Amino acid sequence: xxxxxxxxxxxxxxxxxxxxxxxxxxxxxxxxxxxxxxxxxxxxxxxxxxxxxxxxxxxxxxxxxxxxxxxxxxxxxxxxxxxxxxxxxxxxxxxxxxxxxxxxxxxxxxxxxxxxxxxxxxxxxxxxxxxxxxxxxxxxxxxxxxxxxxxxxxxxxxxxxxxxxxxxxxxxxxxxxxxxxxxxxxxxxxxxxxxxxxxxxxxxxxxxxxxxxxxxxxxxxxxxxxxxxxxxxxxxxxxxxxxxxxxxxxxxxxxxxxxxxxxxxxxxxxxxxx
Amino acid sequence: xxxxxxxxxxxxxxxxxxxxxxxxxxxxxxxxxxxxxxxxxxxxxxxxxxxxxxxxxxxxxxxxxxxxxxxxxxxxxxxxxxxxxxxxxxxxxxxxxxxxxxxxxxxxxxxxxxxxxxxxxxxxxxxxxxxxxxxxxxxxxxxxxxxxxxxxxxxxxxxxxxxxxxxxxxxxxxxxxxxxxxxxxxxxxxxxxxxxxxxxxxxxxxxxxxxxxxxxxxxxxxxxxxxxxxxxxxxxxxxxxxxxxxxxxxxxxxxxxxxxxxxxxxxxxxxxxxxxxxxxxxxxxxxxxxxxxxxxxxxxxxxxxxxxxxxxxxxxxxxxxxxxxxxxxxxxxxxxxxxxxxxxxxxxxxxxxxxxxxxxxxxxxxxxxxx
Amino acid sequence: xxxxxxxxxxxxxxxxxxxxxxxxxxxxxxxxxxxxxxxxxxxxxxxxxxxxxxxxxxxxxxxxxxxxxxxxxxxxxxxxxxxxxxxxxxxxxxxxxxxxxxxxxxxxxxxxxxxxxxxxxxxxxxxxxxxxxxxxxxxxxxxxxxxxxxxxxxxxxxxxxxxxxxxxxxxxxxxxxxxxxxxxxxxxxxxxxxxxxxxxxxxxxxxxxxxxxxxxxxxxxxxxxxxxxxxxxxxxxxxxxxxxxxxxxxxxxxxxxxxxxxxxxxxxxxxxxxxxxxxxxxxxxxxxxxxxxxxxxxxxxxxx
Numbered sequence: 047x048x049x050x051x052x053x054x055x056x057x058x059x060x061x062x063x064x065x066x067x068x069x070x071x072x073x074x075x076x077x078x079x080x081x082x083x084x085x086x087x088x089x090x091x092x093x094x095x096x097x098x099x100x101x102x103x104x105x106x107x108x109x110x111x112x113x114x115x116x117x118x119x120x121x122x123x124x125x126x127x128x129x130x131x132x133x134x135x136x137x138x139x140x141x142x143x144x145x146x147x148x149x150x151x152x153x154x155x156x157x158x159x160x161x162x163x164x165x166x167x168x169x170x171x172x173x174x175x176x177x178x179x180x181x182x183x184x185x186x187x188x189x190x191x192x193x194x195x196x197x198x199x200x201x202x203x204x205x206x207x208x209x210x211x212x213x214x215x216x217x218x219x220x221x222x223x224x225x226x227x228x229x230x231x232x233x234x235x236x237x238x239x240x241x242x243x244x245x246x247x248x249x250x251x252x253x254x255x256x257x258x259x260x261x262x263x264x265x266x267x268x269x270x271x272x273x274x275x276x277x278x279x280x281x282x283x284x285x286x287x288x289x290x291x292x293x294x295x296x297x298x299x300x301x302x303x304x305x306x307x308x309x310x311x312x313x314x315x316x317x318x319x320x
Numbered sequence: 321x322x323x324x325x326x327x328x329x330x331x332x333x334x335x336x337x338x339x340x341x342x343x344x345x346x347x348x349x350x351x352x353x354x355x356x357x358x359x360x361x362x363x364x365x366x367x368x369x370x371x372x373x374x375x376x377x378x379x380x381x382x383x384x385x386x387x388x389x390x391x392x393x394x395x396x397x398x399x400x401x402x403x404x405x406x407x408x409x410x411x412x413x414x415x416x417x418x419x420x421x422x423x424x425x426x427x428x429x430x431x432x433x434x435x436x437x438x439x440x441x442x443x444x445x446x447x448x449x450x451x452x453x454x455x456x457x458x459x460x461x462x463x464x465x466x467x468x469x470x471x472x473x474x475x476x477x478x479x480x481x482x483x484x485x486x487x488x489x490x491x492x493x494x495x496x497x498x499x500x501x502x503x504x505x506x507x508x509x510x511x512x513x514x515x516x517x518x519x520x521x522x523x524x525x526x527x528x529x530x531x532x533x534x535x536x537x538x539x540x541x542x543x544x545x546x547x548x549x550x551x552x553x554x555x556x557x558x559x560x561x562x563x564x565x566x567x568x569x570x571x572x573x574x575x576x577x578x579x580x581x582x583x584x585x586x587x588x589x590x591x592x593x594x595x596x597x598x599x600x601x602x603x604x605x606x607x608x609x610x611x612x613x614x615x616x617x618x619x620x621x622x623x624x625x626x627x628x629x630x631x632x633x634x635x636x637x638x639x640x641x642x643x644x645x646x647x648x649x650x651x652x653x654x655x656x657x658x659x660x661x662x663x664x665x666x667x668x669x670x671x672x673x674x675x676x677x678x679x680x681x682x683x684x685x686x687x688x689x690x691x
Numbered sequence: 692x693x694x695x696x697x698x699x700x701x702x703x704x705x706x707x708x709x710x711x712x713x714x715x716x717x718x719x720x721x722x723x724x725x726x727x728x729x730x731x732x733x734x735x736x737x738x739x740x741x742x743x744x745x746x747x748x749x750x751x752x753x754x755x756x757x758x759x760x761x762x763x764x765x766x767x768x769x770x771x772x773x774x775x776x777x778x779x780x781x782x783x784x785x786x787x788x789x790x791x792x793x794x795x796x797x798x799x800x801x802x803x804x805x806x807x808x809x810x811x812x813x814x815x816x817x818x819x820x821x822x823x824x825x826x827x828x829x830x831x832x833x834x835x836x837x838x839x840x841x842x843x844x845x846x847x848x849x850x851x852x853x854x855x856x857x858x859x860x861x862x863x864x865x866x867x868x869x870x871x872x873x874x875x876x877x878x879x880x881x882x883x884x885x886x887x888x889x890x891x892x893x894x895x896x897x898x899x900x901x902x903x904x905x906x907x908x909x910x911x912x913x914x915x916x917x918x919x920x921x922x923x924x925x926x927x928x929x930x931x932x933x934x935x936x937x938x939x940x941x942x943x944x945x946x947x948x949x950x951x952x953x954x955x956x957x958x959x960x961x962x963x964x965x966x967x968x969x970x971x972x973x974x975x976x977x978x979x980x981x982x983x984x985x986x987x988x989x990x991x992x993x994x995x
Contacts (some may be wrong), residue, residue: 110644165562167586365887375796380816460733488916605824607919671821
């Protein structure tokens, strides 16, 4: 674990300092996004902006549509049978659904980390380099440096420096998730989507990943889906509450938790729903 | 006795019948005692367990029996032929007109020489051609069907593979001998032979292209027969690649092809190697199709890939009549030695395939010919 | 945190934004195209021989097809395939009985009783046996039964040899089918106080029946299509099969394909193709039946 990440905000005093979200440019925005599968509508008219260099947490009960929204931000839902959508998602003002948009380019800019670690069946170093090689981001002589840089960025280098050539499946769950994070960072995304990245991890790994996310902004814009309200509180600048496929309320994290303007939000964040 | 208890007694006809057959029609109590004993035996489950256990032993006993019978019958030939069986090319059952000769206790025809090198090389060579052709074709076809084409096409592929696996090998032989072989002799072989560069290393691919009966034809016919095993296993393996890493690769901006190449194929790799070994075992042992397209050329190695040759299995079939005419019975023993060699080679390939797949913890390999 | 030097190797947010419409370099697109094209070519290469085989057999046999080929006995001038078809059916029936008994029994034992070391040895033995070339089995049948036990070319020798060859397939699919039967069925039968044999016959095996039937159909398909092991055990005859266990050779369809195809006379070559057609049709019917069995079982499972 790198020294910079040794202290993790766990007490209210260490919650992220409130940033003025209104003055920041928006990296990603959904415009009246409605989507579903077949006859089922999963998300209804979502309007939500993700300010540059901030962490946004998507919270809400199971089935509220938050994961579906996350997956539509880099069009991972495209492959789902009978998927449809209305409205739009703008990345730096450009529609990601416009004809001619290259999925490969989009996903290079909007990366994703999944609920469970999903390393590829290749060596640890090749895992980090998978995207770099495919997109031909750097020449071969830089590969080694990139592996080291990205692994140290996520605080994994010390643990694996002597076995970069071996299989990632011998690593612990937390280490595998860090590897997946390093892999996503290696292609240099502007936005990083995380789908409950710590739900299958132990508390120490969770803490480590949370502090890592704080360290990655402001260079990155992060969107994280979480079931864990305390986690949202710890890492997010902005929090959006979803209920039954609608965006109920989005606000700076502190305000959403302390003075929610909608009764449903109040019930959820106080633990009476969910 | 209460009625309810009598029913199971009546439902054990085999046990009761056996018991009745052995017991004299004597006092009533004796018959009842035997019947009760039989019923208790059936109830305890030992009957079912014992009978099915015996059935389960049959394959293992058969396997041991096969090797034992072959070894026992082949022993005089093994002693007589020595290592020459693996190094000599001459194959001559000897003269059936002269007097039989006795060497080291084994009676054989005068001048008998059994050098199985061309047979062994032919077996390995034709199977190698089959694997080299069949594995890429099978893997490519399975890949595009699983990853790209709609599920309905996967069903069609399944049906294709079932039919391909089910067609009798004589029918493949018939096809190879009368349509595919001539096609190769007329079009493919001259084309390749003409364009292969004139290098000593490549002489095996140059020269006379024969009439379609030969090593190349046999290897390609075998390839067709091996495809169902490799393709169906590969398809099953690819279907079982977990969705998560594939999704992760797609989220990284990799194309479908890159996802397949970097995630799906490596995931299935050891299973595919196992299936290929299984296909190799099938090719090594295939008999009729090879016998019908090999040209049955005994006694020397073919001078190039287009010319007649033979394999161990094809020789056992093609020498059927000659073996019967050897009054000393020694030819039968020599063929037993060849069969033993073939059994051992295929056994090794099979065991290796299964060990490999077990080590990888992948899917189960199909039995035998992969139907 | 990452050093600036490392970040310059394109870490998070280190570059100017990428063009969303930027197509991947041509080399990458070409690799994709070439890859999938090669796979499609492989698919075509796989399908072509099958079509060619079926077309070759059907196209040659159908034009001169006579229905009486199915029952006419063979003569020195040609005749029909009556005795061969009957012989094949007799052999297949025998295989179903012998291999069916051994295979189903073995499958039951492997699924219900065999565990640990013993189970894996028995299972491995059965799987490896299925991988032994059929010509080797046939030759051993010849050595042990035809000359060893003096049965001569006979139904008995053919039956036992083919049964050893096919029993592993039946065992494997029986075992797999039984493993699919929920434990609750067995527990239910135990709770009713059923005798094990009864419970197995009435409950467990019944639930696994589609799998067992599929295994039997595979065995039948193999028994119909095999030639090599029969050459050395059944021998051959033009006469009708005699149903005697030993001493009488039996004719069978695959032999007709194998002996007649390179005869100079066209009549015999036609018979060879007719026999091939009958074999292919039999295999197709078996495949259709096994698919129907599986589909039917699937429907039942869905309804429950």
